[in-house]
Amino acid sequence: MAKFIDGKIVAKKKWTDKLFSLQVEAKVDPFEAGQFAKLALDIDGDLVSHPYSFVNAPHQNPLEFYFTLVPSGLLTTQLVKLDQGDSILISRHASGFLRLSELPQAKYLWLLSTGTGIGPFLSILNTKESWRRFDRIILVHAVRYEDDLTYRESISKLLTEYGEQFRYIPFVSRAITSFALQMRIPQSIEEGLLEAHAGIPLLPESSQIMICGNPNMVKDTTEILLSKGFKKNKRKEKGQVTVENYW
Numbered sequence: 001m002a003k004f005i006d007g008k009i010v011a012k013k014k015w016t017d018k019l020f021s022l023q024v025e026a027k028v029d030p031f032e033a034g035q036f037a038k039l040a041l042d043i044d045g046d047l048v049s050h051p052y053s054f055v056n057a058p059h060q061n062p063l064e065f066y067f068t069l070v071p072s073g074l075l076t077t078q079l080v081k082l083d084q085g086d087s088i089l090i091s092r093h094a095s096g097f098l099r100l101s102e103l104p105q106a107k108y109l110w111l112l113s114t115g116t117g118i119g120p121f122l123s124i125l126n127t128k129e130s131w132r133r134f135d136r137i138i139l140v141h142a143v144r145y146e147d148d149l150t151y152r153e154s155i156s157k158l159l160t161e162y163g164e165q166f167r168y169i170p171f172v173s174r175a176i177t178s179f180a181l182q183m184r185i186p187q188s189i190e191e192g193l194l195e196a197h198a199g200i201p202l203l204p205e206s207s208q209i210m211i212c213g214n215p216n217m218v219k220d221t222t223e224i225l226l227s228k229g230f231k232k233n234k235r236k237e238k239g240q241v242t243v244e245n246y247w
């Protein structure tokens with residue numbers, strides 16, 4: 001059972017009708033970029049808690065969480081009602097395997113996300129360690145509609161700071177845009193388009209891949225990578241593909 005402490009909402013951002021970020025002040029234990037905490041609320045006398053990835057890097061304050069409103073979702077329908085000054089419970093300890101310290105060394109780091117799965121990658125991208133360790137980092141954010149491509153300002157700052165070392169590849173599956181790929185991640189790997197847009201080869205000998213978000217995307221993408229010779233990264237048996245399913 002997670003041990004919860006009090007947190008205070010210090011800011012709230014509404015990106016779209018369904019996408020929100022909450023900034024929280026709370027004295028949590030040290031964590032690693034890519035990990036998650038549990039957020040909890042008392043709902044009709046029951047403590048309801050779910051995991052949410054830190055969007056902020058460990059050295060950044062306040063804590064930040066990015067979530068989608070699940071229609072009829074037990075917790076998210078209450079989280080959206082919170083505002084600046086409200087209280088929230090947060091687990092003191094962070095958890096999660098989606099972190100750089102679990103990754104063997106490689107030349108390239110590929111961060112593949114759908115929807116709110118971009119959160120832990122923003123945390124990772126805001127650490128100095130990621131830029132020290134990898135020659136090139138590719139961030140993929142795959143969403144349904146253009147408005148779902150959130151955190152563009154933070155990404156622009158990273159592009160300015162890291163130049164050629166960083167590539168951002170947005171995917172928008174259900175609308176035509178002038179800049180995003182209109183397809184799904186597994187298809188882009190199969191057809192060689194992801195490599196073409198990244199400008200580097202996607203090979204097991206030079207790449208580490210992190211995948212986060214929609215479990216069907218995680219499964220389909222992992223299957224394609226395994227068929228290309230990649231191996232799952234496990235604590236006891238190191239490989240190149242590290243995943244986190246959001247549901």
Ligand SMILES: Cc1cc2nc3c(=O)[nH]c(=O)nc-3n(C[C@H](O)[C@H](O)[C@H](O)COP(=O)(O)OP(=O)(O)OC[C@H]3O[C@@H](n4cnc5c(N)ncnc54)[C@H](O)[C@@H]3O)c2cc1C
Nearest residue numbers: 050051052053066067068070073074075076116119246247
């Ligand atoms: C390790 C981990 C980290 C997570 N981090 C985040 C995060 O940073 N941001 C976030 O929004 N969610 C995250 N989730 C999902 C989150 O914990 C909740 O499951 C989600 O917010 C739904 O809660 P709920 O009580 O409102 O919905 P429930 O009443 O529990 O309904 C669950 C259903 O909602 C849908 N769903 C759940 N999560 C998502 C999602 N992220 N995007 C689209 N559909 C979803 C699925 O259909 C799922 O079956 C994470 C989950 C895990 C396991």
Ligand SMILES: NC(=O)c1ccc[n+]([C@@H]2O[C@H](COP(=O)([O-])OP(=O)(O)OC[C@H]3O[C@@H](n4cnc5c(N)ncnc54)[C@H](OP(=O)(O)O)[C@@H]3O)[C@@H](O)[C@H]2O)c1
Nearest residue numbers: 068069070071114115142143144173184185214216217220
């Ligand atoms: N109940 C459910 O089963 C369910 C599932 C997903 C989302 N939702 C709801 O939808 C809302 C929006 O969430 P979201 O935008 O984050 O949705 P999402 O369905 O995760 O879509 C994000 C991106 O992932 C793509 N995707 C979906 N399945 C994939 C797969 N197997 N392989 C590769 N890519 C895949 C989508 O492509 P496409 O546009 O081609 O699908 C889209 O580009 C949320 O409120 C959530 O509750 C419900």
